[in-house]
Amino acid sequence: MTAADRQSSPAAERNRQPILDVLRRVLPPAGRALDIASGSGQHVSWFARHLPGWTWQPSEYAADTLPSIAAWSVLDEADLAESPQAAVGTGPLANIAPPLQLDVCAAAWPVAGAFDAITCINMLHASPPATLPGLMQGAGRHLARGGVLATYGPYILDDEPLAPGNVEFDRWLRSERDPSWGIRRLADVAAHARDAGLRLRERVAMPANNLILVFEREGS
Numbered sequence: 431m432t433a434a435d436r437q438s439s440p441a442a443e444r445n446r447q448p449i450l451d452v453l454r455r456v457l458p459p460a461g462r463a464l465d466i467a468s469g470s471g472q473h474v475s476w477f478a479r480h481l482p483g484w485t486w487q488p489s490e491y492a493a494d495t496l497p498s499i500a501a502w503s504v505l506d507e508a509d510l511a512e513s514p515q516a517a518v519g520t521g522p523l524a525n526i527a528p529p530l531q532l533d534v535c536a537a538a539w540p541v542a543g544a545f546d547a548i549t550c551i552n553m554l555h556a557s558p559p560a561t562l563p564g565l566m567q568g569a570g571r572h573l574a575r576g577g578v579l580a581t582y583g584p585y586i587l588d589d590e591p592l593a594p595g596n597v598e599f600d601r602w603l604r605s606e607r608d609p610s611w612g613i614r615r616l617a618d619v620a621a622h623a624r625d626a627g628l629r630l631r632e633r634v635a636m637p638a639n640n641l642i643l644v645f646e647r648e649g650s
């Protein structure tokens with residue numbers, strides 16, 4: 431694994447700071463987090479640099495992205511230059527574990543112990559519908575009581591028209607990427623969460639007509 435393994439997503443570059451700002455507010459100062467569908471690994475690298483009280487377990491369905499996630503977990507001088515306020519040096523970030531291959535639809539996830547937070551950014555609309563119950567059931571199994579699941583992305587609200595940009599995005603996802611993909615209804619997301627013992631605690635408006643949904647694990 432070298433810096434050349436790093437993949438780069440312009441969307442992740444744009445949204446990593448607004449998402450971090452929300453995580454800072456809704457999460458306690460320290461804990462253990464699992465990132466689902468880590469993609470390139472840019473988000474988890476950013477969150478680990480700026481939330482030093484948290485340890486991060488990145489994960490991805492697509493095995494060929496694991497080297498990129500690992501590469502983003504090792505900082506170079508350029509990373510330090512863009513994170514001058516973070517108390518980190520060059521080299522491996524101490525608070526990121528090696529990435530795991532994880533399919534949210536699997537009956538068992540390859541992780542041990544309870545997590546205080548699970549993050550899932552831009553997966554639900556960019557994957558088949560089965561990832562919704564898969565994510566929620568897995569979060570129900572693996573979050574500690576009071577732990578938080580934060581999902582980021584566009585959602586269909588029953589009481590508001592979909593923004594024109596999201597209408598076009600939904601059409602593009604289904605026609606150009608995969609007919610089973612598409613923006614999910616927030617009501618369906620919340621219903622699957624409820625079935626898994628998760629309560630929708632907060633809904634945060636984000637740039638470009640996205641939302642962060644903050645769920646809390648209830649029960650014992």
Ligand SMILES: C[S@@+](CC[C@H](N)C(=O)[O-])C[C@H]1O[C@@H](n2cnc3c(N)ncnc32)[C@H](O)[C@@H]1O
Pocket residue numbers: 439442466467468469470490491492532533534535550551552553556557558561
């Ligand atoms: C649009 S990308 C988002 C990646 C990253 N979170 C980001 O925002 O840059 C959607 C991701 O969902 C992942 N994914 C698709 N199906 C999945 C599944 N069954 N379990 C876990 N992740 C899955 C894909 O591999 C892909 O990395």
